[in-house]
Ligand SMILES: Nc1ncnc2c1ncn2[C@@H]1O[C@H](COP(=O)(O)OP(=O)(O)OP(=O)(O)O)[C@@H](O)[C@H]1O
């Protein structure tokens with residue numbers, strides 16, 4: 650943690666909605682005049698797509714799946730967080746997805762990485778979104794550097810529907826290939842992804858209100874008005890629940906630390922909940 654160089658991380662599985670949440674943060678940063686270094690977790694994958702395919706062909710699913718810590722440069726992610734919290738800079742790169750048209754137009758091949766380079770100078774905050782922002786393991790402890798850690802965790806059937814939908818529509822995979830990926834990384838989902846949600850300050854859990862009992866045949870992602878969001882706060886002392894209940898239509902408390910809101914109110918709720926926290930982090934910089 651660093652008063653001078655704070656770090657915000659959004660952590661969640663593939664297809665959970667961390668990139669979508671990242672866009673909400675980007676808008677918040679723009680409105681607050683905050684200059685953020687935006688980092689995507691995919692940058693820290695260890696292997697290119699081709700290398701992953703070769704590992705898979707040899708049956709090395711443990712290393713081959715992106716959830717596994719071993720298939721990622723968690724050491725370099727920890728180094729980035731350490732460096733940023735001490736100096737306000739650090740090294741990063743980008744993984745090129747099929748839908749990253751700007752990178753592809755600039756000559757980068759999908760499934761490869763841009764070269765490692767330093768973050769832009771003089772940023773106010775480091776923002777990470779991806780698979781491993783809250784990792785605590787035998788060898789790593791990322792949580793110690795993160796000032797605000799948010800989990801994005803749809804109910805698992807919904808997460809799979811979102812993943813299948815995105816990967817087939819935007820990334821050119823067949824539904825069968827995506828299901829195989831989901832199966833191959835289940836072990837690491839349980840071991841490396843899920844435990845992070847016990848370290849988060851807040852979890853946003855999307856729950857569908859329509860039948861998703863067979864996610865593998867669902868063709869559409871349930872929309873915002875077909876879902877609710879369960880928002881769990883680890884610490885409630887600084888949360889003004891009465892104000893949130895008034896400000897977010899049709900919201901209610903299901904437990905003393907858990908707010909339930911309509912799916913359509915997710916951006917509003919994030920803004921109302923997260924903005925004061927971000928403002929506090931920015932104000933703290935003046936006293937660092
Ligand atoms: N709140 C939401 N309501 C409706 N659809 C959503 C919501 N959040 C995410 N989605 C859909 O789920 C899909 C996956 O979202 P997103 O790309 O944000 O996931 P991700 O966690 O960043 O995945 P990855 O880490 O694999 O890139 C997208 O197609 C997006 O439209």
Ligand SMILES: O=C(CO)[C@H](O)[C@H](O)COP(=O)(O)O
Nearest residue numbers: 663691698715746747760780
């Ligand atoms: O798990 C993922 C992200 O969290 C992706 O599957 C991973 O980044 C590989 O992407 P692509 O399918 O574009 O090669």
